[in-house]
Amino acid sequence: MSRIGVFICHCGENIASTVDCESVAKSASEIPGVSFSIDYKYMCSDPGQSKIKNAIIEHKLNGVVVAACSPRMHEPTFRKACAEAGLNPYLCEMANIREHCSWVHPKGEETTFKAFEILRMLVEKVKRNTKLLPIKVPVTKTAIVLGGGVAGIQAALDIANAGHKVLMIEKDPSIGGHMAMLSETFPTLDCSQCILTPRMVEVAQHPNITLYNYAELESLDGFIGNFKARIRLKAKSVDPKICTACGVCWSKCPVKKIPDEFNTGLSKRTAIYVPFPQAVPNKPVIDRTQCTYFVKNGKCGVCKKLCPASAIDFETKDEIIEVNAGAVVVATGFEIKHTDFFPEYGYGRYKDVIDGLQFERLASASGPTLGEIKRPSDGKVPETIVFIACAGSRDKAKGIEYCSKICCMYTAKHAMLYKHKFHEGKAYVFYIDIRANGKNYDEFVRRTIEEDDVNYIRGRVSRIYESNGKLIVKGVDTLLNAQPVEIEADMVVLATAIVANADSESVAQKLHIGYDKHHFLSEAHPKLRPVETNTGGIFLAGACQAPKDIPESVSQGSAAASKVTILFSNDELTREPQVAFVNRTFPPQYSSCTGCLLCIPVCPYKAIEKEEIKNRNGEVVKTVAYVNGGLCQGCGTCVAFCRNKSIDIQGFTNEQMFTEVMALNF
Amino acid sequence: MEDFEPKLAAFVCNWCTYAGADLTGTSRMKYPSNVRILRFPCTGRIDFMLVMKAFDSGVDGLIVSGCHPNDCHYTSGNFHAQRRWVVFKEVLDIMGFDTRRIFFTWVSAAEGAKWAKVVTDAVEELKKLGPYSEFKKILLKKLQFPLDNKTADREIKTEPVIS
Numbered sequence: 169m170s171r172i173g174v175f176i177c178h179c180g181e182n183i184a185s186t187v188d189c190e191s192v193a194k195s196a197s198e199i200p201g202v203s204f205s206i207d208y209k210y211m212c213s214d215p216g217q218s219k220i221k222n223a224i225i226e227h228k229l230n231g232v233v234v235a236a237c238s239p240r241m242h243e244p245t246f247r248k249a250c251a252e253a254g255l256n257p258y259l260c261e262m263a264n265i266r267e268h269c270s271w272v273h274p275k276g277e278e279t280t281f282k283a284f285e286i287l288r289m290l291v292e293k294v295k296r297n298t299k300l301l302p303i304k305v306p307v308t309k310t311a312i313v314l315g316g317g318v319a320g321i322q323a324a325l326d327i328a329n330a331g332h333k334v335l336m337i338e339k340d341p342s343i344g345g346h347m348a349m350l351s352e353t354f355p356t357l358d359c360s361q362c363i364l365t366p367r368m369v370e371v372a373q374h375p376n377i378t379l380y381n382y383a384e385l386e387s388l389d390g391f392i393g394n395f396k397a398r399i400r401l402k403a404k405s406v407d408p409k410i411c412t413a414c415g416v417c418w419s420k421c422p423v424k425k426i427p428d429e430f431n432t433g434l435s436k437r438t439a440i441y442v443p444f445p446q447a448v449p450n451k452p453v454i455d456r457t458q459c460t461y462f463v464k465n466g467k468c469g470v471c472k473k474l475c476p477a478s479a480i481d482f483e484t485k486d487e488i489i490e491v492n493a494g495a496v497v498v499a500t501g502f503e504i505k506h507t508d509f510f511p512e513y514g515y516g517r518y519k520d521v522i523d524g525l526q527f528e529r530l531a532s533a534s535g536p537t538l539g540e541i542k543r544p545s546d547g548k549v550p551e552t553i554v555f556i557a558c559a560g561s562r563d564k565a566k567g568i569e570y571c572s573k574i575c576c577m578y579t580a581k582h583a584m585l586y587k588h589k590f591h592e593g594k595a596y597v598f599y600i601d602i603r604a605n606g607k608n609y610d611e612f613v614r615r616t617i618e619e620d621d622v623n624y625i626r627g628r629v630s631r632i633y634e635s636n637g638k639l640i641v642k643g644v645d646t647l648l649n650a651q652p653v654e655i656e657a658d659m660v661v662l663a664t665a666i667v668a669n670a671d672s673e674s675v676a677q678k679l680h681i682g683y684d685k686h687h688f689l690s691e692a693h694p695k696l697r698p699v700e701t702n703t704g705g706i707f708l709a710g711a712c713q714a715p716k717d718i719p720e721s722v723s724q725g726s727a728a729a730s731k732v733t734i735l736f737s738n739d740e741l742t743r744e745p746q747v748a749f750v751n752r753t754f755p756p757q758y759s760s761c762t763g764c765l766l767c768i769p770v771c772p773y774k775a776i777e778k779e780e781i782k783n784r785n786g787e788v789v790k791t792v793a794y795v796n797g798g799l800c801q802g803c804g805t806c807v808a809f810c811r812n813k814s815i816d817i818q819g820f821t822n823e824q825m826f827t828e829v830m831a832l833n834f
Numbered sequence: 835m836e837d838f839e840p841k842l843a844a845f846v847c848n849w850c851t852y853a854g855a856d857l858t859g860t861s862r863m864k865y866p867s868n869v870r871i872l873r874f875p876c877t878g879r880i881d882f883m884l885v886m887k888a889f890d891s892g893v894d895g896l897i898v899s900g901c902h903p904n905d906c907h908y909t910s911g912n913f914h915a916q917r918r919w920v921v922f923k924e925v926l927d928i929m930g931f932d933t934r935r936i937f938f939t940w941v942s943a944a945e946g947a948k949w950a951k952v953v954t955d956a957v958e959e960l961k962k963l964g965p966y967s968e969f970k971k972i973l974l975k976k977l978q979f980p981l982d983n984k985t986a987d988r989e990i991k992t993e994p995v996i997s
Contacts, residue, residue, distance in 0.1 A: 267859030772909040803908030804879030832891040
């Protein structure tokens with residue numbers, strides 16, 4: 169028999185000002201099955217909760233309905249109170265008479281009546297509630313860090329230093345990401361490699377970190393604390409354990425004309441290569457799309473013949489390994505817009521129109537020009553450089569409305585570096601607004617303008633064309649009454665927009681996380697949960713979420729790492745028992761499930777499996793569905809699909825929902 | 835018909851529309867009190883037998899609302915709900931059910947104002963349509979065989995599902 173207790177909260181004046189709580193409490197006591205009903209000013213307060221606890225004990229209640237605010241607000245509070253009084257927390261339900269009633273309707277009889285009706289529906293539902301026990305799941309204390317850029321490196325080191333195992337997956341032969349390509353970093357102008365490479369080495373040598381370079385995530389299954397990942401280790405063709413990185417192979421490789429990705433195409437590399445001298449791990453791989461041995465069916469093999477350590481093996485194949493992990497940090501980084509995205513700026517036609525990343529390589533001491541700024545076309549030092557900020561960014565016509573955030577700063581840095589290296593040179597910067605909002609950032613830009621004499625022009629460039637070996641930049645100066653400006657430049661640097669990785673969408677789908685319309689990965693809450701995703705146990709770090717500079721990427725890496733260590737501080741996780749289950753009878757062959765298994769394809773979590781019921785001779789007598797409670801997240805899509813209602817979801821069972829619907833009354 | 839107050843139920847998902855309706859409350863927007871909100875984990879959970887049962891319980895109209903496409907907390911529940919609705923609507927049309935009384939929509943957790951509008955519009959619409967007293971007749975109507983030609987040759991209407 170039901171002995172339901174009903175507790176109506178005034179919420180100060182929030183509910184009581186439009187709903188007559190006393191009369192609701194009085195009417196509620198007359199609902200069949202309700203044995204106790206009371207109204208109180210603040211149910212969620214300590215005395216309010218004691219009223220619930222005392223009533224549970226005194227009246228031996230076997231169900232509680234609290235009519236107050238939204239269950240999204242205080243359901244855990246009241247369920248906890250019930251549990252403290254010895255009542256199963258899942259026998260407590262909340263009727264939302266604040267957000268859905270008192271706040272949206274004027275004072276009056278109708279509002280009071282609606283509050284009562286909401287309450288009554290929940291009373292009917294709670295009569296059908298059953299005791300549920302929370303599900304405990306173990307936690308695998310290993311984290312996967314996807315991407316070995318600066319954000320990933322920071323996250324991996326922090327997690328590893330906290331004493332947990334880390335598996336780092338990097339798609340390139342070396343970790344380091346975009347930061348390794350940079351020359352100097354704003355606003356301090358310290359050398360990017362000098363601050364990054366020690367950390368890269370630390371990752372490689374850390375006892376808690378396993379580095380899978382030249383590898384990709386194939387798939388991720390499972391749930392928070394218990395992920396199963398398949399990692400594709402791409403065939404390197406070189407055994408890193410034997411290789412001594414002596415360099416014979418790449419100096420003798422006959423395929424020498426491949427555009428070097430690390431130097432953004434400004435230099436050439438060989439088919440067997442180490443991306444850059446400071447690479448970690450510093451072992452070569454063979455690019456099979458370019459190597460003569462693979463392209464022309466075994467005609468070459470020079471490196472194999474010459475390798476003193478016999479480390480080269482052409483027969484190695486892609487290998488797929490399976491690993492278990494408890495959390496994933498996604499730090500897959502970004503790409504910049506390039507190639508033919510700016511036909512009006514002649515990019516792709518004129519060799520001397522380059523993007524910001526190419527300028528970084530030109531300015532880098534380890535770059536193709538050893539740090540001298542030279543034109544890619546003829547190797548001359550440019551006497552006039554025009555920098556164009558917001559190339560693509562903040563441009564609706566280009567489909568990129570957002571600000572790429574770092575361009576203002578790196579353009580100032582580029583102009584400054586150029587002036588430092590070539591004092592007589594003239595530098596012009598076309599900008600829309602200067603957004604230098606970081607510590608010492610604005611001072612840096614001011615220094616560029618005032619001390620280094622860089623000419624800042626507020627306006628946009630309409631066109632660039634070549635004439636007499638010069639690039640004619642046509643723009644407008646909006647601060648000078650929109651006067652047209654024409655500059656004869658030797659080189660033009662476009663601060664092109666930062667965009668999400670081309671494979672961002674497929675990565676998001678593999679990880680079951682969201683992404684925005686620009687394909688940047690979505691955080692769970694833009695302000696309060698900036699590093700979490702909507703999928704438990706998967707965290708974001710760095711520019712895969714939005715354009716970010718280095719300090720921000722590093723802090724987000726650390727933030728994601730701290731979220732992972734919080735998760736790993738427990739041996740077990742408690743999960744809500746709101747999961748699906750298949751009705752089973754005894755003996756099981758009389759279960760109502762007919763084994764149509766329609767529920768398997770609709771389950772977004774692959775939580776439903778086929779189960780064969782066998783007799784004692786081992787013969788299959790019936791096939792039924794089986795729900796893995798650890799994987800099930802409780803959406804209930806299978807319940808709606810089940811033809812004969814054999815599958816049900818705890819907390820929202822068919823019985824409960826039908827009762828609630830049948831209790832509709834107006 | 836002026837004083838007719840329609841009875842409206844709303845089947846909403848926990849993660850988007852329920853939270854959106856909470857936001858309507860938090861923002862103190864007003865909407866008619868004719869609606870009763872029922873919380874489901876996901877629109878994918880909504881069995882259309884429940885929809886029928888709601889009309890059986892005497893509602894004049896029903897709102898089914900979940901997360902926007904691609905925003906489903908459970909990845910794809912809202913797509914299942916949408917697909918089911920496309921098929922189910924056809925079945926209801928054949929039965930002679932007035933499908934104008936079911937309002938299928940998306941309201942996200944950030945769209946408190948949209949929720950108020952959805953409810954207000956639905957109430958307005960139902961006031962025009964009047965009480966759904968024919969529903970009982972549909973239940974009692976015997977299926978005639980063969981179906982008359984009008985029903986057999988009916989054109990399949992493809993109306994936009996998302997509102």
